[in-house]
Amino acid sequence: MPSFYEARKLILDSVPLLGRERVLITDAVGRVLSEDLTATWDMPRWTNSAMDGYAVRSQDCQQAGRLQVIDFVAAGGASEKIVTAGTAIKIMTGAPLPQGADAIIPVEETTLDGADILVHEKVKPGAHVRPRGEDVKMGECIVPRGTLLRPAEIGMLASYGKAFVSVYRKPRVAVLSTGDELVEIGDTLAEDRIINSNSLALAAALKEIGAEPMMLGIAADNRVSHMEKISEGLKADALITSAGVSTGDRDFVRAILDELGAKTLFCKVDIKPGRPTTFALKNDKPVFSLPGNPVSTMITFQELVKPALLKMMGHARVIKQEFEAVLETGLSKKRLGVLNFQRVKITVRDGRYFASCAGDQNTGILKTMVRADALALLPEHKDSFNVGDVVKVHMLSPHIAMEAF
Numbered sequence: 001m002p003s004f005y006e007a008r009k010l011i012l013d014s015v016p017l018l019g020r021e022r023v024l025i026t027d028a029v030g031r032v033l034s035e036d037l038t039a040t041w042d043m044p045r046w047t048n049s050a051m052d053g054y055a056v057r058s059q060d061c062q063q064a065g066r067l068q069v070i071d072f073v074a075a076g077g078a079s080e081k082i083v084t085a086g087t088a089i090k091i092m093t094g095a096p097l098p099q100g101a102d103a104i105i106p107v108e109e110t111t112l113d114g115a116d117i118l119v120h121e122k123v124k125p126g127a128h129v130r131p132r133g134e135d136v137k138m139g140e141c142i143v144p145r146g147t148l149l150r151p152a153e154i155g156m157l158a159s160y161g162k163a164f165v166s167v168y169r170k171p172r173v174a175v176l177s178t179g180d181e182l183v184e185i186g187d188t189l190a191e192d193r194i195i196n197s198n199s200l201a202l203a204a205a206l207k208e209i210g211a212e213p214m215m216l217g218i219a220a221d222n223r224v225s226h227m228e229k230i231s232e233g234l235k236a237d238a239l240i241t242s243a244g245v246s247t248g249d250r251d252f253v254r255a256i257l258d259e260l261g262a263k264t265l266f267c268k269v270d271i272k273p274g275r276p277t278t279f280a281l282k283n284d285k286p287v288f289s290l291p292g293n294p295v296s297t298m299i300t301f302q303e304l305v306k307p308a309l310l311k312m313m314g315h316a317r318v319i320k321q322e323f324e325a326v327l328e329t330g331l332s333k334k335r336l337g338v339l340n341f342q343r344v345k346i347t348v349r350d351g352r353y354f355a356s357c358a359g360d361q362n363t364g365i366l367k368t369m370v371r372a373d374a375l376a377l378l379p380e381h382k383d384s385f386n387v388g389d390v391v392k393v394h395m396l397s398p399h400i401a402m403e404a405f
């Protein structure tokens, strides 16, 4: 049975990179760039002023003095005149530096006196001047392949006129729940039924990372239904099933995957929760069969499925960073030799993370998943963790990085 790290590596080594598509820059935020983009010109394109003020010759301004203002230039314009000894040109931010000038004096550092200005302080050559290409040189890589496009990258690409960009395709991920006890949300909920919440939690998790869920509904606990739904799911880029992977009499998922010619790479992982997690490949299409307890489904998605999908989507960073947190409550596990993911709440004080138990850790308890900000990784070799011990955590909530106001 692979360890968590072995299983994750096996999955990451097996999944394919998806194809590319061109999208409008206005739709590109959150996508991953699939080509290196280089600067097709210097930025800024011309040497210009960083301030509203006066373009001067610094050599004329080595001591307090008077300059004659001979022209005015705004952004979008250009002055035909040359700044010669004893003269200045009024200039607005972004306007090209007039010939002869090598520095800008901000307007508030001068006094207007008729058609002249009085300069009070010594001016350094290059002061408040933005030289051509100071930001980016022509030919420089502006955004490398594999970058998640954020507003900053969108702005950079837009400034080079990239109206369309090449990004990795979003995976269409089939989501299938199995079990006769399930009904869909909104359907009549008989006494002996439960709502198929796993499909919706998985769809949400997929949307959160920019993948597209393809909802297959519920496979009934019989071979025919499983065969039909799983075959349909194999048409997507990846298939996630929930439940039916344990040793129950009605756990059909693995057998049907075998029958359909999928190669099982593992059917158990040495983790709690999530031990019966199964990973198979049908040709190079990944199939993740997750255990049905809603907590187990969510945790195995976070820990084993999400990295794979991120890799398929072209992301350069795909695995959760392990942060250290100091325990504020003790944590313990039932069995040595298994890596436990325990639900914890996180607080941040003086830049350090502190973790406390989110409550009952049984996989039947969904409430503590709702409470959890992170999963503590309790290693195989130890079963009891005390207040003050440092544990590794994987963050779950984006709001960890935010503060209440």
Ligand SMILES: Nc1nc2c(c(=O)[nH]1)N[C@H]1C(S)=C(S)[C@@H](COP(=O)(O)OP(=O)(O)OC[C@H]3O[C@@H](n4cnc5c(N)ncnc54)[C@H](O)[C@@H]3O)O[C@H]1N2
Pocket: 177, 178, 179, 181, 182, 194, 195, 196, 197, 198, 199, 242, 243, 244, 245, 246, 247, 248, 251, 273, 274, 275, 276, 290, 291, 292, 293, 294, 296, 363
């Ligand atoms: N004899 C053994 N029994 C079990 C073992 C074992 O090793 N030996 N492992 C246990 C563990 S651990 C887990 S996890 C579960 C996994 O079982 P399955 O993946 O086959 O899931 P089910 O038994 O069908 O369901 C588990 C639980 O989750 C509920 N469920 C299922 N699907 C959904 C859904 N779509 N939405 C909401 N809730 C769902 C289901 O009703 C069950 O209560 O097996 C243990 N047993």
Ligand code: MOO
Pocket: 271, 272, 273, 274, 275, 276, 291, 293, 296, 297, 363
């Ligand atoms: O492995 Mo089960 O997923 O512990 O609840």
